Amino acid sequence: MSRSTINVNNYDQQDEETGEGYAMLPNANSSQPSDSFRRDGYAPLSGAAAQSNSKWGNKRKAAIFVGLSFVFGFLIHIAYTFATDFRGKSTSTVSDPAKAILENENLSSDPMSFVSGHSKSKSKQELKELVDSGNGYFVRDYSVWLGWNNVRYIIETTLLHAQILNRTAVLPGYVYARACEFDQATCGAFAEQVNRGKATGMTEWDELPEAEQQGWKIPLAAMIDLDHLSQTYKNFITLDEYFEIEDLEPGLMGESALSGCISSLTRTKRAMDSGSSSTTTKTATIKSRTGERQSDERSLADNTSQWDPKEIVRVDRVGEPPQADAKAVPSGLTAHDIEEVFGDETVRDWPYLRVALQARGFKMPDDPAGVLAALGYRLLYTWDQIGGMDFLKSPVNPVTQVAKESTLRGLYEDGHEQKANIFHIEGEIHLYRRPGSVRFTSPDARENFKKIILQDMKPLPRLYQVATVVDERMREMNAGRAWTAAHIRRGDFESHGWAMEANFDDHLNRVITHLNTGVDIINKQPKYLHKIPGSDRVPGLPQKGDHFYIGTDERNTTNLEHIRRQGGVLLSDILTPTDRDEIGPMGLYTDVLALLDQLIMAHGAYFYGHALSSVAGGVVNFRTAEGYDEKCALIDSF
Structure with missing residues (x-):
């Protein structure tokens, strides 16, 4: 199929070579480009060029033109008649694009049918084998009231955390689209319509007219190339696939679970009374900010009861600290000096700390890992804030930071020995945090997450x-x-x-x-x-x-x-x-x-x-x- 060229003067044009009538579906309140847009070959002919094209010369040329026009007109008429008979009542010009969409005979009740690039290639048995290859499921709550880009950040972080714990990430099967270009009936033909406030539990839209409170559930595969993700990242499933594996009805968990707030599924005890399975779902939970960590099997350590309160620094994994090099510590430098530079902060950028110590007369080596280890501190790796804020979580400015060894709390250490079917992070851990909601204890781990962001999520x-x-x-x-x-x-x-x-x-x-x-x-x-x-x-x-x-x-x-x-x-x-x-x-x-x-x-x-x-x-x-x-x-x- 050849692509039509741009014609800013006629956006209801037919495709030039296919002959198919596709009316332009304009954005809301859009209008034609202004005259300033019509330059560099996109404007209609004018002046001498237009006049030269309108003059046909002498009568002989005019007669030839009329004759050829008659012949071509007759041939076109025959072709059109044949095409009309072949296509029935269809037309080549779409005067009402919304009506044309609704009348499309190829419509399917399955919204995934419109998302080429996603194929449900794994059988139920293959999905089970995928989950069994790791330590169970990893789930978290999604801030579904946020726009797509923030949801994408949350999904990236989900993939990272699941990878750290060697678990299968459970992603939402769909996301909420905030707006549609046409009326509710047209948009509802392709996606289920919901009230955004009721679906997400937020009140910010309550004062709007009812029509403006509506949203649409669209497949996650409309926003992410899941086929590509399954080839590069591999170990994930969608929530509907979780239902299939576990023989659960989606309605069990209500709208909040389907929307991506997956906390509901952790409260579902599979086959407790029905006897459809001999196993019971067990869940390990880390709560964000409030409440104790809980587990259906055993309690996690009481002194790590929150995701990242001020007194701790959440990292991917603590592991073994670097080898201490006491001999390289500058003369007179003590841990107390570093504490004074830190002040009330639990993390400091290494360049800042280095300059501050140098101002006190302590020259640090180019590789400070051994010196810092001898004083009870650790180098950490992340990316710098953009514009001094954490709203953009882009892996573009790598930075090295420092934290006290005793403040580090590793997701790996908290979860890798848990035998629960589901490991759940409950609550909001997305906002006001660095990419991945953790800091990394090695440059390689940071680079691995960069790959997830830039290469896996497409x-x-x-x-x-x-x-x-x-x-x-x-x-x-x-x-x-x-x-x-x-x-x-x-x-x-x-x-x-x-x-x-x-x-x-x-x-x-x-x-x-x-x-x-x-x-x-x-x-x-x-x-x-x-x-x-x-x-x-x-x-x-x-x-x-x-x-x-x-x-x-x-x-x-x-x-x-x-x-x-x-x-x-x-x-x-x-x-x-x-x-x-x-x-x-x-x-x-x-x-x-x-x-x-x-x-x-x-x-x-x-x-x-x-x-x-x-x-x-x-x-x-x-x-x-x-x-x-x-x-x-x-x-x-x-």
Whole structure:
């Protein structure tokens, strides 16, 4: 199938070569691009060129043209009649895209049928063997009221913790999409509709009109390439597969369990009365922040009753401390000196500690592990905060930290000897923590988690494909030059007072200023320019005044038009009907389109985002996975 070219003047076009009628499914409140968008070959002919095309010369040419038109018209009529008979009552032009979707004869009641790239390839026996190869199940609670990027962070952490404990990670079978581009009936044809507040137990949407409180359950496989994950990470199942293995009815646990809050399943005692199995589910639990750790088999140590209270530092595994090197300790340096530098903190960045000790007259060796061990301290490994905050959990700035040996608490030590069927982390351990919700006691362990984030957790191939095509179109708009991208977070950030600028015009001006700075950086250092995907060539250097790409949740039509007048390109401007068909019905939901937005922004030669928005973190991760230079992105804060 050939892809249609962009025509900004007609987004209800037919695909040029397939002849299939795909009406453009516009984003909410989207409108046609402004005149400033119609340049570099995308504008209709005008002036002398248009006049020359309208003149047909003498009467002889006109007669030939009329004759040929009659012949071709007759042939087209015959072809159309045949096609009409063959296709029945179908038409090649879709005047109502929502109606066309609903009337599609290929609809299936199984939402997974729309997610190519996921195949239920494992039998029940194979799933059981997968679980039996480890120490049982690993489950945790999911903060399902958060958006997809935060849920993705939680899934990454789940995979890490399950790996540490050699258990099978249980992932939610679906996630909540927050919005859909069409009416509730259309969107409900492809996903189950729920009230977000009732489904997640949150009240933040209660004041909205009923229609705006709705969400949709979409398959996890619409957001993650589960086939790829099963090949690279391997040891995971979805919650519906857990039900299948354990011969449980999903309804046993109610809506909260199905949504991803899996704590309910730990309270299910399989076959306690029915006698359908000779085994009983046993659970070991770590509670976050409140309550004691509990186990159906035995209590865990009382002095480690929470995930990470202030007096402890949660790590992947404590293991054996490094070999102490007392001889290398600088003369006069004691553990008390380090304690004074630490103050009330349980963890300090090693560069900070080193400078502080040096200011006191203690010169530390380049490899301080032995010295720190002799004084009762340990080097730890993680990634630095972005913008001084932990909202973006991107593995881009590795840092080394120091903590007292006696404060370390290892997930491995707490759980690897547990014989319970299910190991459960209960409560919220996602917010305000470093990537993985642990620190690592070795650089290799940190790198292993980086692999899970960047290589194992991937969107569907179809989204990558569409993003690559959009990248090509953006270069075409800019005469072959590279282009820049930014994310403008408005929506809930406006109501919370978190938007970069309260006034939208000020926000856009701020974005354009930073993108122009990015253009200057790349022009001064062309080596930063990333190669064209699938090629050894690099695009032309970007220029100020070129078209730039904007990913945004802004829906005010006046503000969107202002973006276009300044040269900005939105997703709804550049997607063609064929692209929409490539994405499939899951593309009705804005969460899927937002994921595509991230992949597109990741192709920008320079990217500008907000440190409070996890969307920017997703873009950074995609760029890091593809090897973009970190100097070609700015994650800004207030």
